[in-house]
Amino acid sequence: VWLRRCTHYLFIVVVAVNSTLLTINAGDYIFYTDWAWTSYVVFSISQTLMLVVGATYYLTFTGVPGTATYYALIMTVYTWIAKGAWFALGYPYDFIVTPVWLPSAMLIDLAYWATKKNKHSLILFGGVLCGMSLPLFNMVNLITVADPLETAFKYPRPTLPPYMTPIEPQVGKFYNSPVALGAGAGAVLACTFAALGCKLNTWTYRWMA
Secondary structure, three states: OHHHHHHHHHHHHHHHHHHHHHHHHHOOHHHHHHHOHHHHHHHHHHHHHHHHHHHHHHHHHHOOOOHHHHHHHHHHHHHHHHHHHHHHOOOOOOOOOOOOHHHHHHHHHHHHHHOOOOHHHHHHHHHHHHHHHHHHHHHHHHHHOOOHHHHHHHOOOOOOOHHHOOOOOOOOOOOOOHHHHHHHHHHHHHHHHHHHHHHHHHHHHHHHO
16 A cells, blocks of 8 residues: 555656646746747647646546645646746746646546546546646736746846847747647647546556555
């Protein structure tokens, strides 16, 4: 039992730390200013996948609806701690720090609870709900924080001369709405990663048997 629990907590920490790193990159004003919607879509999807695999693993491991939201809270706290450390080093703290994963994780919990702990429904409904919702919440998040272009001028790149700092972000790399693109791709991929989270849980039990 203790070995299984240690493996479980180790996995939670590893996934949550990687989620935190993805979140910090999604809020990297240097990268975001250059690539704008492209980075928004890519990082929205990556955060969706990291959230859904960890939350699904945790949820099916405990079997208690609500633990997916708790996992998202772990991601949030890790990110605040990491960004707080970056802020102490002079990094702009006010770019993407709000807990965007909590509502998406709540939808995962809701799908699990509403279907009476049905794993297949969790994978299908929970994955789709999480994949479709996180890019939307991420856009609301972007609206509430400082303008990345303004932030880029306030914190110029240390490795480039001022005249090479981009004046305009490259909008339009992906056409139409980046939220729709991120939600569409996320909805498909999140189901796969939700299934992976369930399977990792099964494997953990087999490894520790």
